[in-house]
Amino acid sequence: VNELPTDGRTAPPRVNGGLVFEALWERNVFGVAMAAFEKRLFSWRAFQARLIEAIDAHERAGAAFHYYACWASALERVLLDAELVGEEELAQATREHEALFAHRLPR
């Protein structure tokens, strides 16, 4: 609990003090990052720096602020930095999941 910021732009959205997730994937991506950090696959400082970068980029692009979109970008970056995943396999896995999701969630 100590690492997670509670104030400022890098703090996760909270209601009544507790975390709020607007979608299941937000909860998952939060958990994946924290589980990876628990295994010390990267340092909190490195993740935090990538998170700030992602938030800055989001703001520069004028996009509506979406905390967990920035969180997901930061997680991708920090895993690539640590060479735990490669650019190509990440891109491929993302394409596969996009196809899978398009299939699974018809509109």
Place this chain on the structure above:
Amino acid sequence: LSHDDHDHDHDHDHGLAARAAAIEALLVEKGLVQREDIDRIVRHYETNLGPLNGAKVVAHAWASTQYKKRLLEHATSAIAELGFGGHQAEHLVVVENTKDVHNLVVCTLCSCYPWPVLGLPPSWYKSPAYRARAVKEPRKVMAEFGLLLGDEVEVRVWDSSADIRYMVMPERPQGTDGMDEEALAKLVTRDSMIGVAKASPP
């Protein structure tokens, strides 16, 4: 939102969900993280970051007069009965709100706060303005939170410190007879246990 906007949002979220799932799948496949860990960790943060434990304590005290007595007499051991406690709650004191007395908690020196029951403090709790004004003009501060108390209600302000940390037991709202503890706990907000609000109506 127009129909198009909605579709756009949906696509966007769809893409993000796929990205998140792709990272998870890769890390699990490589044996770098385990799926059980992911769920365990999120549940840990969901439980311990927020005021869920405190809410359970209050709901239990509302439901059991015996427990309430123990809680008001010796809060640290009473919360331990429910499995809560540890660092920052070794010397916990619970003060009871009634129709005649309203309690408010502050830490004028820094931001002492009973983490094991209330989770992480809100940012305003740590602000110099709240810390100074809660003691000097508590009624005005509470009014700014939307809590208006009649003149007949006595206001007591408790200053938390490293030695003693306070938590408010809010009054049980009207119309909650027959509700079980789980339902009652949902009415107990963080702010009501700091004293800047009442428990939510059912």
